[in-house]
Amino acid sequence: MAFEDFNPALAAELLIRFIREEVTKVGFERGVLGLSGGLDSSVVAHLTARALGPENTYGVLMPYRTSDPASVADAQMVADQLGIRTIRVEITPMVDAYFERFPDADRIRRGNAMARMRMLVLYDLSAALRALVIGTSNKTELLVGYGTIYGDMAAAMWPLGDLYKAEVRRLAQYLGVPARILEKPPTADLWVGQSDEEELGITYDLLDALLVELVDRRRPLEALVADGHDEALVRRIAEMVRRSQFKRRTPLCPKISSRSIGHDFRYKRDWGS
Amino acid sequence: MRFRIALAQIRPSLGDVARNLALHLETIARAAEQGAEVIVFPELSLTGYYLEDLVPDVALEPARSEVVAALREASLRHRLDIAFGCIEVGEDFRFFNAAVYVSRGEIVHVHRKLYLPTYGMFDEGRYLAPGDTLRAFDTQWGRMGMLICEDMWHPSSVYLLAQDGAQILLCLSAGPGRGVRGEGKLGSIEAWETITRSAAQAYMIYVVYVNRVGFEDGAVFAGGSVIVDPFGRPSASAPTLDEALLVGEVDVGEIRRARLFYPLLRDERLDLVLRELKRIYARRHRLAPSDEGS
Numbered sequence: 001m002a003f004e005d006f007n008p009a010l011a012a013e014l015l016i017r018f019i020r021e022e023v024t025k026v027g028f029e030r031g032v033l034g035l036s037g038g039l040d041s042s043v044v045a046h047l048t049a050r051a052l053g054p055e056n057t058y059g060v061l062m063p064y065r066t067s068d069p070a071s072v073a074d075a076q077m078v079a080d081q082l083g084i085r086t087i088r089v090e091i092t093p094m095v096d097a098y099f100e101r102f103p104d105a106d107r108i109r110r111g112n113a114m115a116r117m118r119m120l121v122l123y124d125l126s127a128a129l130r131a132l133v134i135g136t137s138n139k140t141e142l143l144v145g146y147g148t149i150y151g152d153m154a155a156a157m158w159p160l161g162d163l164y165k166a167e168v169r170r171l172a173q174y175l176g177v178p179a180r181i182l183e184k185p186p187t188a189d190l191w192v193g194q195s196d197e198e199e200l201g202i203t204y205d206l207l208d209a210l211l212v213e214l215v216d217r218r219r220p221l222e223a224l225v226a227d228g229h230d231e232a233l234v235r236r237i238a239e240m241v242r243r244s245q246f247k248r249r250t251p252l253c254p255k256i257s258s259r260s261i262g263h264d265f266r267y268k269r270d271w272g273s
Numbered sequence: 274m275r276f277r278i279a280l281a282q283i284r285p286s287l288g289d290v291a292r293n294l295a296l297h298l299e300t301i302a303r304a305a306e307q308g309a310e311v312i313v314f315p316e317l318s319l320t321g322y323y324l325e326d327l328v329p330d331v332a333l334e335p336a337r338s339e340v341v342a343a344l345r346e347a348s349l350r351h352r353l354d355i356a357f358g359c360i361e362v363g364e365d366f367r368f369f370n371a372a373v374y375v376s377r378g379e380i381v382h383v384h385r386k387l388y389l390p391t392y393g394m395f396d397e398g399r400y401l402a403p404g405d406t407l408r409a410f411d412t413q414w415g416r417m418g419m420l421i422c423e424d425m426w427h428p429s430s431v432y433l434l435a436q437d438g439a440q441i442l443l444c445l446s447a448g449p450g451r452g453v454r455g456e457g458k459l460g461s462i463e464a465w466e467t468i469t470r471s472a473a474q475a476y477m478i479y480v481v482y483v484n485r486v487g488f489e490d491g492a493v494f495a496g497g498s499v500i501v502d503p504f505g506r507p508s509a510s511a512p513t514l515d516e517a518l519l520v521g522e523v524d525v526g527e528i529r530r531a532r533l534f535y536p537l538l539r540d541e542r543l544d545l546v547l548r549e550l551k552r553i554y555a556r557r558h559r560l561a562p563s564d565e566g567s
Contacts, residue, residue, distance in 0.1 A: 005455050010458075017493070
């Protein structure tokens with residue numbers, strides 16, 4: 001397996017330092033994140049609490065009426081474990097008020113709206129608390145585009161953005177995330193019974209393994225097929241990576257002047273800090 | 274002869290030269306208090322690393338710069354030599370990733386980075402021009418050479434400096450940390466250990482490797498600064514990832530001792546190397562695709 005030599009202690013140390021330094025050097029002391037009761041946000045809560053202190057870490061619980069009640073309970077369990085502050089904001093009235101205008105909207109639209117409503121809450125609380133939004137997206141979902149742009153993908157930073165799902169799981173074990181959270185099947189919990197693996201049509205283990213070959217090791221698609229992987233599946237995954245590139249970039253900007261944003265006006269975010 | 278050398282494993286701010294100069298002066302004062310006679314800062318210590326379009330804003334002419342003047346003045350006041358990193362603008366308005374050595378108020382040597390990594394996470398070639406000379410230089414503490422990070426990954430750089438008489442190699446670095454597989458260490462730290470030790474051992478020289486720490490846009494610089502003695506043994510090392518001021522000793526007597534046991538430099542055959550390099554160069558030149566049609 002590709003991740004057996006992953007060193008969670010070293011990864012945790014780097015990520016904790018990353019959060020602490022990138023938050024504090026731009027003048028903040030606090031972090032705020034959406035706590036779903038799932039694996040990724042539990043891990044980010046652990047890392048943020050260690051980086052900034054539990055007193056500076058805010059977990060926001062944002063259930064919708066169709067959310068699994070166990071999710072909120074699990075989120076609260078992680079918050080209690082860490083001693084971080086929690087804020088509960090029901091998003092049902094906001095989401096439902098919007099869809100009164102579009103009652104026929106399908107579940108994809110509704111799911112995206114929930115993700116973006118949570119973004120709205122997090123960014124509002126970011127201003128209210130003077131806390132940076134710490135994102136919970138991981139490398140696997142970022143690469144295949146399994147996230148809502150300007151929704152759950154909206155954040156100041158993605159501490160898990162260079163870790164595959166299997167590595168997040170190893171990190172969770174190392175950090176002491178409760179077993180119940182480690183064991184439950186990953187879900188975006190946007191509708192009842194939703195499952196990441198069912199929706200993606202592939203297990204995370206296989207998806208991670210394919211992405212490591214394609215992205216990290218830069219092996220050609222044909223080599224993966226020669227290794228015995230199903231060609232149609234490998235092509236589908238490679239295509240998902242390509243088609244979701246827009247989600248990982250800033251919006252397109254035309255190039256008509258001598259110096260243009262997104263083309264030849266180049267500075268790091270950490271400019272001056 | 275022995276002297277004490279300080280390795281300033283600092284965390285520069287990106288593009289804030291005034292703040293970085295203050296950090297240099299404060300670090301120099303602390304090193305002097307600890308009896309250091311030389312202090313070495315990391316690559317681009319005055320500016321930060323991922324400068325991109327900030328390059329022209331932070332560039333300076335060492336001979337005329339007030340920032341460099343402040344460091345020259347510090348070298349006089351504290352009676353210690355200072356090696357630091359900056360962006361140098363040349364008279365032809367090209368920009369260089371430079372390492373400057375000052376002593377007793379004067380600029381002794383400027384090294385312009387020879388190899389600008391422009392691949393993967395690096396993009397230096399887009400913004401900077403490569404230097405085209407490599408020279409060892411004399412100091413009150415012996416003959417030294419300076420390299421900047423990627424320069425050291427080209428064994429020819431160390432070879433040339435050693436043949437030019439350098440006995441103490443200063444490597445100013447902004448080396449990223451990456452690779453969280455396996456036991457204990459970052460993969461990139463292990464690579465640097467291999468390179469610095471083999472360089473010291475192959476040429477019986479001191480290698481003083483100074484790497485920065487801190488994050489820039491999520492990329493971490495790993496630290497792990499080290500003094501490697503002429504037998505290839507680390508004689509003092511700083512932690513990874515944390516800021517540190519490491520003061521260690523360079524004993525020129527150790528260079529003599531190493532060269533008595535291993536007279537490899539004596540046996541070096543420059544004539545053979547030159548002859549073969551000329552042959553290889555000529556062959557490559559003839560075979561270059563751009564020349565085939567002409």
